[in-house]
Amino acid sequence: MSNLPTRKAEEWRYADLGALETLWPLPDAESVTVAAGGEFARAIVNKGGVVRLSLTLEAGAKATVHVLSTADTYARIEIEATLHEGADFHLGGVQLSSGDQTAEIVTTVRHIEPNAHSHQMIRSVAGGTSTASVLGKVYVAKGADGTDGEQSVRAMLLDRTAQANARPELEIYADDVKCAHGCAIGELDANGLFYLAARGIEPARAKALMLQAFIAEAFDGAEEEDNLQAAAQAALEALL
Amino acid sequence: MTMLTIENLHASVADKPILKGLSLTINAGEVHAIMGPNGAGKSTTGYVLGGRPGYEVTEGTATFEGQDLFALDPHERAASGLFLGFQYPVEIPGVSNLQFLREALNSQRKFHDLPPLSGGEFMKLAKEKAALLRMDMDMLKRPVNVGFSGGEKKRAEMVQMGILDPKLAILDETDSGLDIDALRICGEGINAIMRKPDKAVLLITHYQRLLDYVKPDFVHVLAGGRIVKSGGPELALALEEGGYEGVAA
Numbered sequence: 280m281s282n283l284p285t286r287k288a289e290e291w292r293y294a295d296l297g298a299l300e301t302l303w304p305l306p307d308a309e310s311v312t313v314a315a316g317g318e319f320a321r322a323i324v325n326k327g328g329v330v331r332l333s334l335t336l337e338a339g340a341k342a343t344v345h346v347l348s349t350a351d352t353y354a355r356i357e358i359e360a361t362l363h364e365g366a367d368f369h370l371g372g373v374q375l376s377s378g379d380q381t382a383e384i385v386t387t388v389r390h391i392e393p394n395a396h397s398h399q400m401i402r403s404v405a406g407g408t409s410t411a412s413v414l415g416k417v418y419v420a421k422g423a424d425g426t427d428g429e430q431s432v433r434a435m436l437l438d439r440t441a442q443a444n445a446r447p448e449l450e451i452y453a454d455d456v457k458c459a460h461g462c463a464i465g466e467l468d469a470n471g472l473f474y475l476a477a478r479g480i481e482p483a484r485a486k487a488l489m490l491q492a493f494i495a496e497a498f499d500g501a502e503e504e505d506n507l508q509a510a511a512q513a514a515l516e517a518l519l
Numbered sequence: 520m521t522m523l524t525i526e527n528l529h530a531s532v533a534d535k536p537i538l539k540g541l542s543l544t545i546n547a548g549e550v551h552a553i554m555g556p557n558g559a560g561k562s563t564t565g566y567v568l569g570g571r572p573g574y575e576v577t578e579g580t581a582t583f584e585g586q587d588l589f590a591l592d593p594h595e596r597a598a599s600g601l602f603l604g605f606q607y608p609v610e611i612p613g614v615s616n617l618q619f620l621r622e623a624l625n626s627q628r629k630f631h632d633l634p635p636l637s638g639g640e641f642m643k644l645a646k647e648k649a650a651l652l653r654m655d656m657d658m659l660k661r662p663v664n665v666g667f668s669g670g671e672k673k674r675a676e677m678v679q680m681g682i683l684d685p686k687l688a689i690l691d692e693t694d695s696g697l698d699i700d701a702l703r704i705c706g707e708g709i710n711a712i713m714r715k716p717d718k719a720v721l722l723i724t725h726y727q728r729l730l731d732y733v734k735p736d737f738v739h740v741l742a743g744g745r746i747v748k749s750g751g752p753e754l755a756l757a758l759e760e761g762g763y764e765g766v767a768a
Contacts, residue, residue, distance in 0.1 A: 347730035469572065474609035474663075475567050478679060479597035479630065488622060492613025492662075 293412040293444050295381035298353035300363075308333040308357065313340035314371035315363075319515075322503045324510060328353030333359040336366035338392070343391040347371040350380035350409065358398040359387045360486075362395035371399040371497040373511055376409035376441075378519045383412040390418065390453075394425035399432075402494040406437035406518055417451075417458055424455035432462040435493055437486070483519045490515050520546045522687055523568075523720045528579035529744075530567045531561075537563040539744035545687070545719050551589070552722040552730055552755060556763045559714035561723045562606060565691040569603035570596055584686065597623075597632035602679075602687030604693050608672040611663035615644060615757070616675060619663050620682050627683060648681030652708045669696030677708040686712050689721045690719075693728035706732025727759040741767060 281302050284291040291299075292394055308331035313319040315337040325348040334342050340363070346353045354376075360368045374382040382405070389396045403411035417428040434443030445462035467489055475485035491512055498507045521547040530538040530673055537560045545551055548604050567576045568581060569591035581588040583601060586625065591599060611619065624644075625635040634642070649656055653767045664672050678689055690709070694702055710733055713720045722733060730738075730752065736752040739746045740763065748754065758766050 318587035377615060468609075470609045471611050473571050473593060474570075474605070474611065475619070475623070476681065477571075477597055477603045477605075478619070479594050479627040480623050481594050482592070483624065484626065485594075488619070491610065492611070495613055519766055 281483070289384055290414055291411055291416075292449055293362060293381070293383055294355065294392070295353040297318070298381070300452050302329055302353075305329050305331065308359065309316060311335070311449035313337060313366075315339055317448070320343070320502045322507060323355055323356065324507075325349070325354050327354050329355045329357065331357040334368070335361045336363060336368060336395070338364045339366065341367040343369045343500075343502070344371075345498055345503070345507055346370070346374075346384065347373040347507055347511055348372070348382050348384065350374070350376040350382040352380060354382045355385065356383070356425070357385045358395065359389075361389045362392060362397060364394055366392075366395040368395070368397040370397075370399040370401070372413075372496045373398070373403075373494045373507075374411055375404045375511070375514050375518055376411050377406040377495075378409060379407065380409040381412075383414065385414045387416045387418070388428060389420070390423045390426040390428060391420045393423050393453075395423070396427045397429065399430045401430075401431075401432050402497045403434040403442035404437065404490055404494065404515070404518070405434060405443050408438075408440045408442075410442045410444070411435050412446070413462075414444075414446045414448070415460070416448040417456065417460075419449075419451040419453045419456050421452040423453045423471070424454060425493055426456045426458070428456075428458040430460040430462075432460070433493070434462075434464045435490065436464065436466050483516075487512070487515050490519075499500070521545075523721075524580075525568075526580050528564075528567070528581065530563060530608060531575050531576045531577055532563060532573060533723045538567065540579070541741070541744060541745045545721060547686075548716045548720055549737065550714070550720045550722065550733060550735045550740065551737045552724060552735040552747075552765075553739050553741050554758055555753060559741045561741055562691055562743045563589045564621035565603055565689050565723055568601065568689055569593060570595075580596050594626065596631065597683075597685075598627040602683060602688045604676050604688060604690035606682065606692040606695060608664045608667075610665045612665050614663050615661060616659040616663050617642075618677075620645060620659075620679060622736055624682055624688055625677070644682055645678075648712075649677050651681055651711055653704055654678055669699060674701060674708075677705055677712070679713060679724035680707065681712045684712070686717065687719050687721070687740065689723065691723045692725065693722070694724055694726060694744050702728060703732060705729075709733045710732055727755050730755050
């Protein structure tokens with residue numbers, strides 16, 4: 280793609296095109312091939328800009344990717360994964376945005392052969408007038424039976440002026456397929472916040488505790504779980 | 520010494536007046552019980568004193584240990600020594616009881632310019648209070664109130680009270696949802712933690728049964744948003760026999 284995209288392109292619909300212009304042209308995605316039966320793990324902390332990763336998982340390969348995105352004006356993470364027979368792809372993602380920032384995670388998972396699994400769990404926290412979007416496409420090729428593709432996308436809005444978009448897209452050409460997707464957008468439980476306050480916890484700290492609990496599961500089992508949780512906690516506290 | 524003075528308190532919820540001139544004085548060393556029919560304003564009294572959003576004070580004052588209670592935010596009221604026991608303790612998924620309690624205790628200590636308790640000191644305290652309420656420490660490793668039975672939630676609240684060591688406990692229907700054994704354990708816990716010369720308790724309850732374990736010095740009948748009758752423990756017994764209509768009329 281050589282020309283700057285417009286909002287008409289679905290995958291750029293919620294992007295900050297002004298910020299994108301300063302980053303254009305984007306570098307090519309980092310391309311990684313995980314050999315048959317091999318394993319790959321990666322933790323990405325994106326503090327702004329566009330990060331692109333393209334994975335090819337050969338038969339029986341396994342990849343685990345965790346991303347933490349704290350938008351500095353504009354943060355976008357693009358992940359593509361192409362899954363061969365019996366491959367296993369796991370993505371756990373967290374994005375935090377405030378002010379007028381834009382954060383987005385865009386994923387394309389292609390199940391091109393049978394019996395591959397993909398599991399994506401993304402948690403967004405958006406405050407101020409920021410926008411947090413998740414666009415997740417799962418493509419299942421003809422003949423890729425036994426596919427199991429799961430997406431769980433949840434967003435927490437800290438202010439009524441913040442915006443979250445969750446857009447799952449399924450394109451399925453095989454018959455024997457399990458593809459689940461769930462998304463929910465909400466705000467912090469006021470009863471919970473009062474309960475914490477009634478025990479002496481300051482409002483900002485109470486919010487941080489509840490948000491930490493909200494995002495924590497996205498990093499469950501990550502190789503660098505402690506580092507990611509700590510970085511997310513620091514970013515959350517800066518956000519509140 | 521006077522701990523809490525409520526004068527002519529009026530409060531509304533969603534613009535609907537609930538409390539209509541409630542007055543009450545609680546001194547250190549005393550246990551008071553507020554009883555009353557459904558809709559009298561019992562829970563509202565607790566929430567207004569605790570500072571729950573949506574419970575609006577329209578008239579009157581509350582002075583806690585010489586301070587204007589309504590000038591304090593909910594967390595400041597708690598740190599000042601007011602503990603509100605919830606009729607329906609709230610579930611906080613993903614936050615363990617121990618993490619929650621350590622945060623709460625250290626927040627309160629920070630409010631008083633005290634250093635935080637170390638992990639070891641805190642665990643010792645938590646174990647001691649959990650044992651008092653016969654609560655397994657494994658329960659405290661689980662998320663706050665998530666998957667707890669009604670009785671477990673109330674016992675967990677009493678463990679919280681033990682750890683936070685408040686001056687005044689306002690306990691809103693702590694006896695609801697408890698079986699006979701749990702009722703006795705909670706009652707004994709309240710006595711062990713709060714029956715002290717420098718502490719006070721306000722029990723909000725429908726029934727006499729909790730008062731068999733935690734003997735009140737004063738019993739008040741709340742009806743129509745204000746206290747219509749006050750007396751000693753014998754008033755609770757008379758209510759049990761004659762009902763609110765007979766006694767408060």
